[in-house]
Amino acid sequence: MIKDLNEIFKSYESFIGTEVTIQGWIRNHRKQKDFGFIDLNDGTCFETLQVVYGNNLDEFDDIQKMHIGSAISATGKIVASPKEGQKIEMELLSIVLEGDCPEDFPIQPKRHTREFLREQAYLRPRTNLFGAVFRVRSIAAYAIHKYFQDNGFVYFHAPLITASDCEGAGEMFQVTTLPIDKINEEVDYSKDFFGKMANLTVSGQLEAETFAMAYKKVYTFGPTFRAENSNTKTHASEFWMIEPEMAFCDLEGDMDIMEDMLKYVVKYVLDHAPSEMDFFDKFVENGLKDKLNKLINSNFVRIDHKDVITILKEANVKWEFAPEYGEDIAKEHEKYITEYFGGPVFIKNWPKDIKAFYMKQNDDNETVAAVDLEVPGAGELIGGSQREENYEKLVARMKEMNIEPESMDWYLNLRRYGGCVHSGFGMGFERLLIYLTGVDNIRDVIPYPRTPKNCEY
């Protein structure tokens, strides 16, 4: 009977004494004169199964020649293991070599640097570290869907190719079927595929708002793109975003959902990937699980931007960037403020001049109802805002910021056709994964990362 390893480990006691077949890959192979041990992983869980074989088997000599990385089908009896730290092992009865693997296979049972493994991106999920990272990526993605679906949100697929560049959230990639030339002359976009200039989206928010005005609660979860020429640990040209949008919801309600969602997703991952999280806790970020459990059990602080500036100014710290009312805050400030409060902090009501045109203008005429969630050890994890629902105020703000209202009549019309108080937020999925795993480079939490001058596979 062919079984997946995750099934067997989940209820290992019921398998003791039974004969099963496992199909997977040899992670390690230790050979003695009269017996040997194969660590078999089939990809369905983090754990490997130790397969014990002896020279009583006819194929003993052939088995001893089997290489690390090879695909095998191993049939044997599951027995209680005498080895400490492992509940069960397999006494091998027969084995089939499904696919050999030469000895120059790059992934050997030793420590490889992450930089080396990045060069072998298509093989790295076969390691403990990346096997865990991309399983957690899958589980976290599902947790996000489950949270929103269980709470009545409609999943909205925002368009990826877009002709509108309104948010100004970042540099865009152009999408074309025209021949490309290095000389910039007059281009006749009427001859391009869409009959106009088209780009890859930087955010699905504005389109999500249109659906929020029909379904009340919607969320996107899809790829977004930035053509910024920055080579940092946290920038990628292609990444996935979650952008919920809620009608009849103000900034306080927005924060309620952010907090509830984040706690849910963190708890779901801790519950559903215990081995992976133990591994990260032990080998990637000491204290990771404590950090995450603390987040689940904390009440997130809510504080105005100006009060944060006051705290920063009064702090007995020599800042690299002096904190100032009306200005953005730096990484060092984010760090200080989460440590100051000992937990996650919502910083709200930001100076309007450093925020986007669509954010709700507060009565003070200086701030907007925007919020950033800062978490210990990661800084900004989520950004959101109440959206300006007043047609005239929105038009005036667009003009101030040199955005042509005519180019966005559909967006403005949402304020004319049964508009209401509404809010939303955006969470970068990879930023969440960095926080969840402790793996600190965005290139290591995306299967095939795209960055400047890098587009392999």
Added chain:
Amino acid sequence: MIKDLNEIFKSYESFIGTEVTIQGWIRNHRKQKDFGFIDLNDGTCFETLQVVYGNNLDEFDDIQKMHIGSAISATGKIVASPKEGQKIEMELLSIVLEGDCPEDFPIQPKRHTREFLREQAYLRPRTNLFGAVFRVRSIAAYAIHKYFQDNGFVYFHAPLITASDCEGAGEMFQVTTLPIDKINEEVDYSKDFFGKMANLTVSGQLEAETFAMAYKKVYTFGPTFRAENSNTKTHASEFWMIEPEMAFCDLEGDMDIMEDMLKYVVKYVLDHAPSEMDFFDKFVENGLKDKLNKLINSNFVRIDHKDVITILKEANVKWEFAPEYGEDIAKEHEKYITEYFGGPVFIKNWPKDIKAFYMKQNDDNETVAAVDLEVPGAGELIGGSQREENYEKLVARMKEMNIEPESMDWYLNLRRYGGCVHSGFGMGFERLLIYLTGVDNIRDVIPYPRTPKNCEY
């Protein structure tokens, strides 16, 4: 107490006699001299709640002026409804106009053509038809995630921007930050963002195979792109695909999963969107629910391509395209064969010359282990294959088809480094939605469709 309508309808009996507030939009408003009826929809379900008000309310005159499309908060008592076909209604106590809507609001309570609504894409989810379509889209997407996650598949995010054009599945969009010109001269791609020519992916399959060799069972669910200049009901330039990939799985196992997955998703949607499916059954495709229930309860036929050709040749039908051994089959053939068997049909073992290079070559040297699932009323819904795991055979086939093996060394290496029998398939998400809803134009199942010369929002 603010409540969502779906909560109230779900356990309406427990709400009778209680006072609640509903926030949503006026779908219809019928006024009499001394009373009136508002049909209120809040987007959380298909149903509207009838709100009854009388001239005992101080605000009676103001309420009577409220327009269709306006956003309101209505507070009142839920009571059993005397009207046939509706269980409950609300006796209004007070109302707040959250956002007015002018009388020229394009969505009025009358029949609009789908063509007209396509021009108002950002408002169409506020209609019964599109409200139902995009809710079913969300539910079906979740059902797909749930099926694969519950069955131990890892969700894999394939890259969208890609430098490899190997599948040859379709025309590609180019992605660039270079200036674009209409003259095609020598282009120095080393100066482009990724340092080489980059395109939008047409399929994540090849990359998914790399993860299947680590996790055994993976699936993609993400956008794919085709720059084909075709204006048909079934072609879009941007659409979502599901591409599962399984190691240690042959063509029979592949079909098992296709059949199991499809039945699960269809049943999930019928169970979780009963009102929407009733609506489609009544107003879009008569017999839709019977069709879907029949699929759930059928055993899918499995038949070789050559036997299908024999049946077609022996049929007493005057074909527009004559069926022929070794050739593709036409829409009319697909239709005939599903009617012949009275249900879904897997057509397998296709002539190798009309299929892709990566498909497993059968021993007859004429066919490959490919399969298409044909369903009654929709034709091909899923296509899959066992993948060629033999390195030499794969290289030979690539050369025959003028694909440079050097350009795909990573893909070939999967056959060297512990390769094994493996299979996968691809399902166009919109094709599934067309099948599920009876809505027959792909432009009507995508929130913001992209087609040649069309890229609005």
